[in-house]
Amino acid sequence: MLYLGNPPGVSPESRRLMLDRLKELHEHAAGTLAAPEIDARIAQYEMAYRMQSSVPEVMNLASEPESAFELYGPDAKKPGTFAANCLLARRLAERGVKFIQLYHQGWNQHGNLPNGIKVQCRETDQASAALITDLKQRGLLEDTLVVWGGEFGRTNYSQGKLTATDYGRDHHPRCFSIWLVGGGVKPGLTHGATDEFGYNVVEDGVHMHDLHATLLHLLGVDRERLTYFYQGRRFRLTVVRGRVVKALVA
Numbered sequence: 001m002l003y004l005g006n007p008p009g010v011s012p013e014s015r016r017l018m019l020d021r022l023k024e025l026h027e028h029a030a031g032t033l034a035a036p037e038i039d040a041r042i043a044q045y046e047m048a049y050r051m052q053s054s055v056p057e058v059m060n061l062a063s064e065p066e067s068a069f070e071l072y073g074p075d076a077k078k079p080g081t082f083a084a085n086c087l088l089a090r091r092l093a094e095r096g097v098k099f100i101q102l103y104h105q106g107w108n109q110h111g112n113l114p115n116g117i118k119v120q121c122r123e124t125d126q127a128s129a130a131l132i133t134d135l136k137q138r139g140l141l142e143d144t145l146v147v148w149g150g151e152f153g154r155t156n157y158s159q160g161k162l163t164a165t166d167y168g169r170d171h172h173p174r175c176f177s178i179w180l181v182g183g184g185v186k187p188g189l190t191h192g193a194t195d196e197f198g199y200n201v202v203e204d205g206v207h208m209h210d211l212h213a214t215l216l217h218l219l220g221v222d223r224e225r226l227t228y229f230y231q232g233r234r235f236r237l238t239v240v241r242g243r244v245v246k247a248l249v250a
Contacts, residue, residue, distance in 0.1 A: 004052070004055050004056060004059055005056055012053065015049070016049070019045055019046070019049055022045065023042055023045070023046075026038050026041060026042045027042070030042075058088070058091050058092060058095065059088065061077075061084075061087065064087070068087065068134070069087075071130045071133065071134060072084075072086055072087050072126065072127050072130040072131075072134075073126040073127055073130065075123065075127070076127070081123065082102065082104045082123050082124050082127050083123070083126070083127035083130075085102050086102065086127040086128065086130060086131040087127075087130075087131075087134075089102055089131060090131060090134045090135060090138075090140075093135065093140055093144055094138070094140065104120070104123065104124055106120065107120060107150060109154075109168050109169060110159055110160060110168040110169070110170065111159075111160050111161075111166065111167070111168040112166060112168065113166075113167055113168050113169060114165060114166065114167070128148060131146070132146060132181055132182070135182065136182075141181070141182040141183075142182060142183070142184075143182075143183065144182045144183055145180065145181075145182055145183025145184070145185065145215065145218055145219065146180065146181045146182050146183070147178065147180055147215065148178065148179050148180075148181075149176075149177070149178030149179070150176070152171055152172060152173045152176055153171075153172040153173065153174070153175055153176025153177070154169040154170065154171065154172050154176075155169045155170045155171075155172045155198075155199075156169070156172075156197060156198040156199070157169070157197075172199075174199060174200055174201070175194045175198065175199070175200060175201045175205070178211065180248065183218050183219070184218045184249060184250050185218065185248055185249070185250060186247070186248055186249060186250040187250070189247070189248065191204055191206065191245065191247055191248060192204040192205055192206060204247070206245055207241065207242070209238045209239060209241040209242035209243075210241075210242055210243050210244075210245055211245075212237060212238045212242055213238045213242035213243055213244050213245075214244050214245045214248055214249070216237060216238070217244045217249065218249065223236060223237060223238050223242060223244075224236065
């Protein structure tokens with residue numbers, strides 16, 4: 001959501017009145033034109049209003065104790081940081097939001113890896129651990145599946161000029177790691193292994209379709225029955241591949 005509050009001079013009451021009048025115009029048009037798209041637009045406006053009017057309370061961290069900020073780290077008080085977003089993720093989970101996605105960009109270290117990775121780990125490590133701890137303390141972790149990962153791995157060998165203080169790594173789609181916690185995942189388990197160079201998977205590889213099938217299973221969804229209709233045929237979310245990795249399920 002780009003706008004978390006009304007612009008200066010616009011009150012919640014005037015915004016509600018504007019939408020009510022707009023709804024009347026849409027209803028008049030719907031009665032004249034018999035166009036279902038207009039009903040859909042009315043519903044979209046209403047949903048957007050409810051979302052926008054509820055967000056300020058979620059975003060207001062004034063009620064959070066100092067111990068929460070200490071748990072998530074010093075960046076938790078800075079809006080837009082990964083730590084602040086982790087704290088907001090817990091607040092959203094408390095309020096029943098079904099899907100929450102956090103982004104942390106800039107892991108593309110083709111160069112300046114030694115310095116860059118230190119900064120990113122400092123920004124993400126404490127906050128990620130704090131989110132898990134916080135969810136667990138509040139009894140939310142067993143019903144919340146946390147997935148932490150990226151698009152692909154990185155080579156374990158140097159890319160570009162190699163010096164004692166500066167080097168980089170290239171993209172590496174052959175193997176990479178993702179961690180899961182909560183939501184029915186077996187704790188304390190390392191599944192799969194690569195060769196000694198970290199170049200190829202040599203044991204218990206998990207294809208992305210397998211990961212998706214496992215996530216759906218943990219969410220209580222039968223991937224073989226859930227389909228969606230597109231261009232004349234039904235598709236599964238895991239296409240025709242994908243197996244549940246039972247070793248990951250508690």
